[in-house]
Amino acid sequence: MSVLALVEQIDGQVDELSLQALSLARELADGEPLTALLAGEGGREASAQLGSHGVANALVAEDERLGAYAPGAWARSVTDAIDRLGTGAVVAPGTVRGNEVLSHVAARLDLPFAANCAAIDERSPLTVTRVRWGGSLLEEARVHGSPALLSVAPHTVPAATVNGADAPSVESFAPALDENDLLVRVAEHVDAATAGISLAEAKVVVSGGRGVGSADGFGMLEELAELLHAAVGCSRVVTSAGWRPHTDQVGQTGTKVSPDLYIACGISGATQHIAGCKGAKKILAINSDAEAPILASADYAVIGDLTEIVPAITAELRKGREP
Amino acid sequence: MCVKRVPLTGGRMVLTADEQAIETRHLGFTISPHEECGVEEAVRIVEAQGGETTVLTLGPPEAEEQIRETLATGADRGILLAVEGEEWDPQATAGAILSTIESEEASGGAFDLIVFGNESADSGNFQVGIRVAHALGRPVVTGLKGLTVDGGRARCEQEVAGGRDVYDVPLPAVVTVLEGINLPRYPSVPAKLRARQKPIDKSSPERPDSRLEKLRLVLPPGQGKQAEILGEGADAAPAVVGVMRDLGVAP
Numbered sequence: 349m350s351v352l353a354l355v356e357q358i359d360g361q362v363d364e365l366s367l368q369a370l371s372l373a374r375e376l377a378d379g380e381p382l383t384a385l386l387a388g389e390g391g392r393e394a395s396a397q398l399g400s401h402g403v404a405n406a407l408v409a410e411d412e413r414l415g416a417y418a419p420g421a422w423a424r425s426v427t428d429a430i431d432r433l434g435t436g437a438v439v440a441p442g443t444v445r446g447n448e449v450l451s452h453v454a455a456r457l458d459l460p461f462a463a464n465c466a467a468i469d470e471r472s473p474l475t476v477t478r479v480r481w482g483g484s485l486l487e488e489a490r491v492h493g494s495p496a497l498l499s500v501a502p503h504t505v506p507a508a509t510v511n512g513a514d515a516p517s518v519e520s521f522a523p524a525l526d527e528n529d530l531l532v533r534v535a536e537h538v539d540a541a542t543a544g545i546s547l548a549e550a551k552v553v554v555s556g557g558r559g560v561g562s563a564d565g566f567g568m569l570e571e572l573a574e575l576l577h578a579a580v581g582c583s584r585v586v587t588s589a590g591w592r593p594h595t596d597q598v599g600q601t602g603t604k605v606s607p608d609l610y611i612a613c614g615i616s617g618a619t620q621h622i623a624g625c626k627g628a629k630k631i632l633a634i635n636s637d638a639e640a641p642i643l644a645s646a647d648y649a650v651i652g653d654l655t656e657i658v659p660a661i662t663a664e665l666r667k668g669r670e671p
Numbered sequence: 672m673c674v675k676r677v678p679l680t681g682g683r684m685v686l687t688a689d690e691q692a693i694e695t696r697h698l699g700f701t702i703s704p705h706e707e708c709g710v711e712e713a714v715r716i717v718e719a720q721g722g723e724t725t726v727l728t729l730g731p732p733e734a735e736e737q738i739r740e741t742l743a744t745g746a747d748r749g750i751l752l753a754v755e756g757e758e759w760d761p762q763a764t765a766g767a768i769l770s771t772i773e774s775e776e777a778s779g780g781a782f783d784l785i786v787f788g789n790e791s792a793d794s795g796n797f798q799v800g801i802r803v804a805h806a807l808g809r810p811v812v813t814g815l816k817g818l819t820v821d822g823g824r825a826r827c828e829q830e831v832a833g834g835r836d837v838y839d840v841p842l843p844a845v846v847t848v849l850e851g852i853n854l855p856r857y858p859s860v861p862a863k864l865r866a867r868q869k870p871i872d873k874s875s876p877e878r879p880d881s882r883l884e885k886l887r888l889v890l891p892p893g894q895g896k897q898a899e900i901l902g903e904g905a906d907a908a909p910a911v912v913g914v915m916r917d918l919g920v921a922p
Binding site: 447461462477485486492531539540575618620 | 684705760790794805808812828829831851854881882887896897902904905910914918921
């Protein structure tokens with residue numbers, strides 16, 4: 349199948365999730381040449397990195413109005429590329445922008461769009477496995493429409509490379525942007541005041557749930573986190589109660605974390621929460637209930653009262669630091 | 672405000688025998704978390720600027736419960752597109768929502784703002800709001816963590832790496848929101864009683880064939896590992912620190 353892959357890049361550097369999406373795109377192409385579509389400044393530079401990921405041709409949409417992200421302008425670039433190539437499928441990374449752009453393409457062309465696919469099950473008729481419930485459930489689905497529009501769920505397919513590949517041939521084109529394509533675009537960027545260790549990037553996360561009992565209860569978690577250079581997270585119950593801000597929430601509708609160690613204190617382990625922390629290399633559960641669902645997702649567990657256990661761990665770590 | 676009834680899944684999912692749905696006999700129901708915040712956002716805008724909040728859902732007849740919950744947290748009226756049987760795919764869902772909005776607007780004038788959750792908690796298709804916006808020819812901004820409506824325009828904020836991207840679009844517009852844009856209120860008992868008196872219009876659209884056709888649901892592999900118990904109570908602290916040192920995360 350002739351496949352067009354949407355590739356995101358920042359300042360000429362290809363996004364990791366786009367490289368993962370290329371793996372699935374190549375599988376779908378099944379030996380036919382794979383074309384990548386890049387948009388905006390840096391697209392040409394980024395395309396040179398794609399040969400080792402199996403891309404034969406790079407199509408770069410160039411227009412100074414593609415400088416600030418506009419979902420409609422990207423969608424126009426995709427539909428123009430489909431017209432030029434007569435492509436059988438478009439594959440995008442399952443990122444905020446990848447899913448947004450393909451939704452616009454699907455709406456414009458009145459086609460189905462399978463978001464967050466994890467596997468191609470059959471090429472004809474096209475059948476995919478896609479992610480539901482933030483990864484807690486999978487769905488096998490058939491896509492009735494051509495070109496097929498698919499995005500690839502983050503971290504479900506590794507970014508594989510191919511040996512001995514040349515850099516792709518590069519062709520640029522000017523998408524036929526109209527006023528409506530540019531009505532919605534980033535008008536302004538506001539920098540965040542960053543403080544402390546970011547939840548998404550922390551090596552250790554100390555996280556608390558209902559069992560912590562109150563906003564004040566997080567004091568002991570913060571103390572432990574400080575010793576471990578960890579970020580403090582929490583479950584949805586905690587943010588709904590107003591004990592912690594939503595920016596601390598780990599879960600399907602919060603932040604997805606991937607630390608070396610995730611310490612879940614007083615967290616029962618609802619699927620909503622597991623969807624956010626299953627990327628952790630190891631999970632330690634501290635819970636008073638030896639039957640809590642979190643134990644089926646955890647690697648280690650301590651059973652008992654977290655208000656005794658957490659300070660005891662902190663004390664043990666401090667003991668180790670004394671000369 | 673468009674919402675979707677979804678099960679409260681708890682800790683473990685079990686599928687029905689035909690592999691078409693989650694077994695929900697012992698589960699409660701709610702609306703998707705992003706949508707709870709969407710309802711709150713809509714209600715706050717109306718409280719500040721006047722107007723009316725209409726909540727629309729496509730779902731089983733029991734989804735009337737979820738509409739009543741939104742009416743108890745400040746929405747004014749509900750529309751239930753009651754459907755039974757197989758799940759609707761995102762294209763069909765968008766089509767039914769579009770028809771309803773068009774007929775509502777033909778009699779009552781345009782909605783200034785149409786709000787969706789960024790994606791539903793269960794099927795996560797990420798597209799219904801964008802499809803509806805496209806068909807209506809209105810601007811759509813997705814994934815909002817901040818929204819200010821003023822002077823016939825909407826200032827929309829998205830969280831991105833290193834800060835926030837800001838969009839400014841004219842009304843009428845469509846937006847999709849994320850949990851965290853606000854902290855939704857809990858309904859008071861008097862509000863729950865008042866909600867019983869608020870109107871809900873009901874109709875039953877026909878389901879078109881799915882173009883994203885669900886064949887079956889599958890539980891992902893690797894569920895049900897069993898944690899190694901390091902100990903009970905404070906006595907387990909040395910074992911925990913031992914594990915931390917083995918993992919190279921403790922000093």
